[in-house]
Amino acid sequence: MICIMPDSNGTSTGTIEDRAKHVRERANWMRRRLLKMIVDAGQGHPGGDLSATDILATLYFDVLRLDPANPLAPDRDRFVMSKGHCTGALYTAMAGRGLFPEAELASYLKPKSRLNGHPNRTYLPGVETNTGPLGHGFPVGVGIAVSGQIDDADFRTFVLTGDGELQEGSMWEAAMFAGHRGLGKLTVIVDRNRLQQGANTEDTNGLEPLGDKWRAFGWEVVGVNGHDHAELLSAFDAAAQPRDKPRVIIADTCKGKGVSFMENQAGWHHGVPNPEQYAQALAELEAEIA
Amino acid sequence: MxxxxxxxxxxxxxxxxxxxxxxxxxxxxxxxxxxxxxxxxxxxxxxxxxxxxxxxxxxxxxxxxxxxxxxxxxxxxxxxxxxxxxxxxxxxxxxxxxxxxxxxxxxxxxxxxxxxxxxxxxxxxxxxxxxxxxxxxxxxxxxxxxxxxxxxxxxxxxxxxxxxxxxxxxxxxxxxALERTSTRFEIGKGEVLHEGADVAIIANGTMVHRALKAAAALKDEGVGARVINMATVSPIDKDLLADAAATGAIVTVEEGLKQGGLGGAVAEFCAESAPVPMRILGFPGFLPTGSASWLLDEFGLNAAGIASAAREVLDKRA
Missing domain, CATH: 3.40.50.970 (Thiamin diphosphate (ThDP)-binding fold, Pyr/PP domains)
Structure with a gap:
């Protein structure tokens, strides 16, 4: 029974250690569950899914203020998945939080499934905007944050981008405008795994010095280990403090994190583990929480 | 009218x-x-x-x-x-x-x-x-x-x-400002601004008043041209298009590319549901230097050009 979700969906409480443990258990479940989805569907983006898993687990199982029974409540926190291809991680996080039945994960990529290869808000309440083409989610997230700024609303907006995605010009249009507007309730997380589809970002169209770029656009910049749940929680807690600048959390991550043969391998951007590889991946992930 | x-x-x-x-x-x-x-x-x-x-x-x-x-x-x-x-x-x-x-x-x-x-x-x-x-x-x-x-x-x-x-x-x-009897605007509905049973001229935007001028000239020649203002291109008013096709000939006119616009929408409907002779008036592609009014005249998007297209399509009417 490898894919039983740990008990107690929803946000965690207690010390930061307690909270990190709660998130860690669910992140491990997400990894095992999304690999099964990819194996069953025969396609997927395991590298980026595993890279983003701990960030999404921290958001969905601790940080985000949302009511799974009322996913369109006007005062909900918004999460925008700008790197829309990593739906294995997004859907497991959403199901784990109770936004749709966990059993529905079995329909991933099947005909007429609500779980499309890229997230679709008209299929699945809780998705904020349809993403997939890179460079789209961030501007929409900025618009959401501007709406909240006009209304002096207290909801927060979170956007997860890939690092390769930052090569899209629209991302910097959005970054410039968010800095100009001083969108203090907007937090962007960069999944900085340094690998885009074909190669290292720095060998393709280098992003460094990445923090300096964001600072120059008027942002507060924080760097964290994107697989350390306590560090992620601290960064999100700090981001909740009143401020007059948007904040970017540059999360150093490892593409394929948690599965030894996928880690830092550009070849696992797309891909499906064979039965032996899948068994090995599960064994490694089970050992991690044993 | x-x-x-x-x-x-x-x-x-x-x-x-x-x-x-x-x-x-x-x-x-x-x-x-x-x-x-x-x-x-x-x-x-x-x-x-x-x-x-x-x-x-x-x-x-x-x-x-x-x-x-x-x-x-x-x-x-x-x-x-x-x-x-x-x-x-x-x-x-x-x-x-x-x-x-x-x-x-x-x-x-x-x-x-x-x-x-x-x-x-x-x-x-x-x-x-x-x-x-x-x-x-x-x-x-x-x-x-x-x-x-x-x-x-x-x-x-x-x-x-x-x-x-x-x-x-x-x-x-x-x-x-166009004269009209209706005071109702509805998305997806066109309106008839000039009655006529010989040919239908379907226009929108800046071309509507020119189409009306063409219809007045055609009326002097004894040709009844119905002028339809198709303000909604999508979704298009298929009922009104069916009525227009019943005249037996259609001219469309738009301040836009001849391919794929209002004329294209009308042609798609007619080809499948009510084939009639058509002329599609619009621009052919990238345009030469010139003022807006010169460009409209140069490419026949004026009353004379519309009336001329109506006469041509009438000749082809079954």
Missing amino acids: GADTKSDAALFDCRDAYVRTVEELAVTDDRIVAVVNDSVGSSKLGKFRERFPNRLINVGIAEQNMVGVGAGLANGGKIPFVSGASCFLTARAMEQIKADCAYSHANVKLCGISSGVAYGELGATHHSIEDIAWLRAIDGMTVLVPSDPWETEQAIRAAASHDGPVYIRLSRMPVP
């Missing part, structure tokens, strides 16, 4: 009706916001900014971000009127229009200013003649092309009440 086509007829810039209506809506509905790409002046939104400084969002010269921000504002419960020169709004931000607005079913109102060849001498980079073909190809996108100040106001009000993305194509070229 028909437009006031006297040479001394009062002419109106429909941008004035657009901003007046958006301001009126904004007074009673605080969800109304305006989003611009440094186009406060060309969109005539200066007064809106004075009245509602918190609700005018100027993203600067960044159309992709402008449309994405519009979709985000809709997510936050706003009704954004996203305005910019239609050449840049549609072409630069096409994927945002497709993915963020239409595919996401975001409640965004896109207002293309200075559409068609309004920027005549500035050349093909600044002409927006492909926009109707592009926008009507996108599922779920309502496409409106109002013809005069009254219809512009109605189109803006209808767009604000409509749940979903709408593209409203506005011109800066002065047009007369």
